[in-house]
Amino acid sequence: MKKKLLSLFMAACMVLPLAACGGQKADETKGADTSAAQGETKAGETSGKTEADSKTASEASADGKEITLTVMHGRPDPTDTLHQYYLDVQKRYEEKYPNVKVEYEVYDNETYKKKLQIYGSTKSMPDVFFVWSNPSEFLPYVNAGLAAELNPDDFKDFNFTPGALEGATVDGKLLGLPELIDYWYLYVNKKIFEDNNIKIPTTMSELKTAVTELNKAGIAPISMNGKDLWNQSVMFNDILFRYTEGDPNPIWDAASQKTKFAETPAFTEAADMYKELVDMGLFQNSWTSDDEATSKNLFVQGKAAMWYTGTWNNAIATSEDTPQELRDNVAIIPFPSADGKDTSDCLMGREGVSMMVAENSEYKPEAVNYLKEFFDPDFYPKACWENGIGIPMQKFDQFVKDTDADLLKEAAKSISGAKAVASHPYAFRLNAVFEQECKDLTMAFLLGQKTTDEFWKATDEAAAENQVK
Known part of the structure; x- marks a missing residue:
């Protein structure tokens, strides 16, 4: 069974994403020692959960025990604006939930794909991770039961654009949130x-x-x-x-x-x-x-x-x-x-990647809260537009300035007024x-x-x- 599952992931990862699609690009920095919290966790380190972490998230939150939430992403360059946004999310999240420590695993594109194969073959995904949104790469993770179902009501006030959540909805179940689109x-x-x-x-x-x-x-x-x-x-x-x-x-x-x-x-x-x-x-x-x-x-x-x-x-x-x-x-x-x-x-x-909560996560409520913090409509769309991260699938035209270039204003007006998106x-x-x-x-x-x-x-x-x- 493991061999069959691994073959599915290898097939999924054969698809080469378009250059810069969804803001994703093959990073020049390979195997970088990119930090998570305050530079403490190097790229490639695992979360190292202890027995104390093995309680359910609700139990751990109730008794104040420290939780380590593992989040995996593919932006190792510390000068990358999306990498910096991940660090901002970590800071905001840990201030809001003092008993939860966010630990990042950070890899370049190709290493990230290989790690997904390994994690997928053993059904031991990080608490939060992303996969490329095109169905050929998204569906194998869904069909293998690796993505937790999300409650759309948790994100009803996050200003996602019409149809934004359809790509990550399978058989009526929301299984991910779109990070960027081109x-x-x-x-x-x-x-x-x-x-x-x-x-x-x-x-x-x-x-x-x-x-x-x-x-x-x-x-x-x-x-x-x-x-x-x-x-x-x-x-x-x-x-x-x-x-x-x-x-x-x-x-x-x-x-x-x-x-x-x-x-x-x-x-x-x-x-x-x-x-x-x-x-x-x-x-x-x-x-x-x-x-x-x-x-x-x-x-x-x-x-x-x-x-x-x-x-x-x-x-x-x-x-x-x-x-x-x-x-x-x-x-x-x-x-x-x-x-x-x-x-x-x-x-x-074309959507870039979808962020998911792992079905095997011991801390699903905390993982969902991480997604809420990441896609906070007061922060993420603003950072995407003002810092050049990319185009979010959330309302962002309120952050467009009169001083922005005419083409950028035209793009924002066109995207905000779109009634349908392929x-x-x-x-x-x-x-x-x-x-x-x-x-x-x-x-x-x-x-x-x-x-x-x-x-x-x-x-x-x-x-x-x-x-x-």
Whole structure:
């Protein structure tokens, strides 16, 4: 049984998260001796619970015995703003609950994944931990019974945005809380559109017109990093989202094979539009070999009118490395809507990680209190926005200042006004094999190696073979 469980975790951890997704990134600091409380606990130390700690949390709290609550996270760099926020939470928590000591286990990304495998195989998870939110990595921990059920009423006043808790809800049970999310937008150089008398597109027809006119002017319409395969795959989901009128459920139903991609007319229409746009010259000529850095440089240098990327790149509006002219003219827009279907308030996103309480925890009430302290709506959204931690799935627009860059204010307004969010692209909803097959199939389709019908049938076959159990 342990071998079978371990294999599930190894399969789950094969999925490579998108660069900077949900604020997570592969930290350059490996094996750092990162401290927990006041620098006392090094990364990699276990909690070392004693017999005195073996009482239930309520008993220990009642008699004033010291409790050690173990929290595991993946931000070892002490200069990282989220690492610093973890320390702030620890301080606030220990002041509020003097008999509880918070002890952190801190690892770089790859070591964190390996530790999760080990803990999962023995069902001895830390009291609080996180897993990546995409179903291929989230569900194995849930299905193995490692995550405790949370009471949604405990977090009803925490200003989570509509749909924020759905990704971590399985069979009606809330099993985690989302830490961060990234949203994809088209980053637009307004000056290029103004100089060439081209309307910034809000519909597919307007996008086709812009593609034609920008190519005539010798400017790439959208800069795309095709070498890494994932970004054009995300764009595909974004376009599908426009043809389902901002409802992600038809897309997710097809991924779970409740329905079929090949039998959904809206998906055929969306795929045909995507292929038509690419054939018209939607991307720069070298898009299939350009990575993210190259695609960014094309946009920064004014050689592309738009850049398809995520909110982790919002710093382009404030960075000194960005030319002042672009800083003065950069804006963001959601991907254009299908004609006659306004989906400008529907966003393509991807959650980063979900924080969980361990089912095996001896101190579940204290662990839940830690989550409450972490996601306190007076602290966490504010820290996310003001300290650049990332985009929370909680209301944060009250912390936006008039002095913030225009792009940042636009992002905050768009996100706060969103009525629907596709929290994961369909390619990332199953296992690592499905993800890779989807990326390869998308590229083959866009290059004309598969017809629309062949593409969707192959996607259905891949989905049927790679369901997450």
